[in-house]
Amino acid sequence: xxxxxxxxxxxxxxxxxxxxxxxxxxxxxxxxxxxxxxxxxxxxxxxxxxxxxxxxxxxxxxxxxxxxxxxxxxxxxxxxxxxxxxxxxxxxxxxxxxxxxxxxxxxxxxxxxxxxxxxxxxxxxxxxxxxxxxxxxxxxxxxxxxxxxxxxxxxxxxxxxxxxxxxxxxxxxxxxxxxxxxxxxxxxxxxxxxxxxxxxxxxxxxxxxxxxxxxxxxxxxxxxxxxxxxxxxxxxxxxxxxxxxxxxxxxxxxxxxxxxxxxxxxxxxxxxxxxxxxxxxxxxxxxxxxxxxxxxxxxxxxxxxxxxxxxxxxxxxxxxxxxxxxxxxxxxxxxxxxxxxxxxxxxxxxxxxxxxxxxxxxxxxxxxxxxxxxxxxxx
Numbered sequence: 001x002x003x004x005x006x007x008x009x010x011x012x013x014x015x016x017x018x019x020x021x022x023x024x025x026x027x028x029x030x031x032x033x034x035x036x037x038x039x040x041x042x043x044x045x046x047x048x049x050x051x052x053x054x055x056x057x058x059x060x061x062x063x064x065x066x067x068x069x070x071x072x073x074x075x076x077x078x079x080x081x082x083x084x085x086x087x088x089x090x091x092x093x094x095x096x097x098x099x100x101x102x103x104x105x106x107x108x109x110x111x112x113x114x115x116x117x118x119x120x121x122x123x124x125x126x127x128x129x130x131x132x133x134x135x136x137x138x139x140x141x142x143x144x145x146x147x148x149x150x151x152x153x154x155x156x157x158x159x160x161x162x163x164x165x166x167x168x169x170x171x172x173x174x175x176x177x178x179x180x181x182x183x184x185x186x187x188x189x190x191x192x193x194x195x196x197x198x199x200x201x202x203x204x205x206x207x208x209x210x211x212x213x214x215x216x217x218x219x220x221x222x223x224x225x226x227x228x229x230x231x232x233x234x235x236x237x238x239x240x241x242x243x244x245x246x247x248x249x250x251x252x253x254x255x256x257x258x259x260x261x262x263x264x265x266x267x268x269x270x271x272x273x274x275x276x277x278x279x280x281x282x283x284x285x286x287x288x289x290x291x292x293x294x295x296x297x298x299x300x301x302x303x304x305x306x307x308x309x310x311x312x313x314x315x316x317x318x319x320x321x322x323x324x325x326x327x328x329x330x331x332x333x334x335x336x337x338x339x340x341x342x343x344x345x346x347x348x349x350x351x352x353x354x355x356x357x358x359x360x361x362x363x364x365x366x367x368x369x370x371x372x373x374x375x376x377x378x379x
Contacts, residue, residue, distance in 0.1 A: 002028045003036040003049060005066055005112070029054070030109055034116055036064050043183060046084065050119070053104075061121070062104060065183075067113035081113075087182045088115045090159050099150045099178045120178050125166035125231060135231040137258050143169075143231070144265075144288055146177040147224065152281035154179075155217045161185050162215050164223035165205045166230060204230070204237045209274050218277045221284060225269030232258075246272070261287075 004012035004021040011023035016035070019028055029035055033055035040063075041048040049064040067084045088106040095102035095118070105116040125143075129135070135143070147169065154161060161168075163184040170178045207222035209215065226237040233240055233253040240250035248270055251263065258266075265287050271277040278284045 001037055003038055004028060005030070005036055005049070005064075006110075007047075007068060026110070030064065030114055030116070031105065031107060034062065034064055034105070042068075043181075046183065051116070053116075061119040063101070063117045063119050065115045065117065083183060084113055084115075087185060090157075090182055090185055091115070091117065093157060094154060094159060094182065097150060097153050099146070099176060100154075100182075101178065101180055120170045120180065121173050122171045122178075125169045125171070125177075125227070128171065129166060129231055129234060134234040134255065135228075137232075137256070137262060140228050140232060140262065141288070143177065143228065144224075144284065147179065148281040148285045148288070150177075150179050151220055151224065152285075154185075155220070155281060159185050160215050160217060161220050161223075162210065163202060163205075164220055164227060165202050166227055169227070207274070208272050216274060217281075218274050218279050221269050221278050221281065222271075225266050228266055229270070 001016050002014040002018060002021075004014060004024060004026050005028075006012070006021065006024050006026040009021060009024040009026065012021070014022055014028060020026065021028055030051075033053055034051050035054055036049040036051045038050050039047060040050050047066045047068045049066070051062050051064045052059045053062050067081070088103060091101070091103035092106075094100045101118040101120055103115060103117060105114075107114055123131075151161070151164075159182070161179065161182060161184070163181060164179070168179065168181045170180055172178050203211070205223040205226040207215070207219040210219040210222075229240055229248070229250045230237050233250050235250075235253055237250075240248060240253060242249045248267070251257070257263075265284065268276075268278055268287075269284065
């Protein structure tokens with residue numbers, strides 16, 4: 001099957017072996033190689049189509065994005081042209097990251113701009129939420145671990161995504177999360193951070209400063225936090241914010257309370273005042289990795305036997321032995337004491353019995369023997 005990219009065509013569907021639309025006569029192959037199969041999305045600046053690359057024997061799938069602004073007005077359209085061009089330029093660089101679709105081509109045909117991207121075969125997180133229900137805490141931990149490095153990669157190249165939301169996060173065939181749709185992204189190079197621009201993004205997930213056209217790197221962190229809240233509660237972030245008291249109330253909609261660590265991280269990601277929020281993705285990752293909750297979701301594998309690990313484990317072993325010996329000592333001493341209901345003999349005037357010193361001596365001998373056996377070389 002072929003799909004005509006002429007927006008005025010009344011019957012865009014064609015059989016797959018023709019080169020020109022049977023309805024309007026438009027050319028069906030872009031650059032004589034990319035054939036659109038069906039539309040898969042439409043945004044404010046363009047239409048997106050599933051396609052195949054017929055220049056390769058395997059005819060691998062790809063994505064065609066056609067510049068087709070819906071907004072009216074000369075200034076708005078010009079801004080849309082700039083954003084579409086900027087998206088192509090940024091994807092050419094950012095597509096080097098394995099979790100960002102690679103740019104395959106960018107060109108103009110029949111007075112329309114096009115870019116061709118790598119196809120990501122998998123659902124987005126909005127679809128996963130719809131099919132499987134609210135995300136668990138462990139799923140949110142993994143989401144943050146997967147996406148924060150991608151966000152830091154973008155920011156390190158001066159790019160603010162500005163439209164992070166569940167629909168723009170896909171899970172590929174290897175279960176890895178991929179960040180897509182850089183059509184609203186902005187370059188933060190030079191003096192761009194100090195300039196007020198156009199308010200772009202999905203309102204439910206947009207940071208307050210971005211609503212005023214002053215997006216910064218921390219704006220993406222806010223949007224990622226709002227995305228997490230939406231996935232945890234299965235409710236719009238708008239419904240999880242009390243505008244009368246200027247506070248987030250998403251915790252009341254959770255089926256199971258979060259750990260204090262994750263709760264604290266999300267709260268800091270969602271602070272309204274930019275300077276009190278996390279400033280970089282690395283800051284979030286640092287808190288995330290220091291939290292005990294990370295260890296519960298990480299696979300446990302036995303450490304390799306190295307001289308360093310032996311010395312560390314030995315010191316830890318000593319502490320455990322000391323603790324166990326102290327418990328034994330307490331039990332031995334307690335055994336000689338009368339029970340609470342029994343009458344107690346008068347306290348002796350003489351010094352404490354020597355059996356306590358004997359117990360200490362025996363326990364020290366046990367410890368020395370145990371450590372001696374454990375220090376023997378492996379058989």
